[in-house]
Amino acid sequence: MVRRPPPPIPPSPSELEIVAMLRKRGHGASVVKDTVRRPRLPSHQTSELKVVEELRRAKRGGSKR
Known part of the structure; x- marks a missing residue:
């Protein structure tokens, strides 16, 4: 897989x-929900x-909780 730099973020x-x-x-919905719930800096x-x-x-399955 070729690693390209991410597009500029708005x-x-x-x-x-x-x-x-x-x-x-292609991330799971639970991960997405988790990301949205987290307050952003x-x-x-x-x-x-x-x-x-x-x-x-x-992805690695290493939850910090």
């Missing part, structure tokens, strides 16, 4: 956009990185 994507984006990537860049980290962790 200042504040709406939750629906994020959900649609995650669904497009002021910096969308940081929050996007956090979301990606969360998804990686979720």
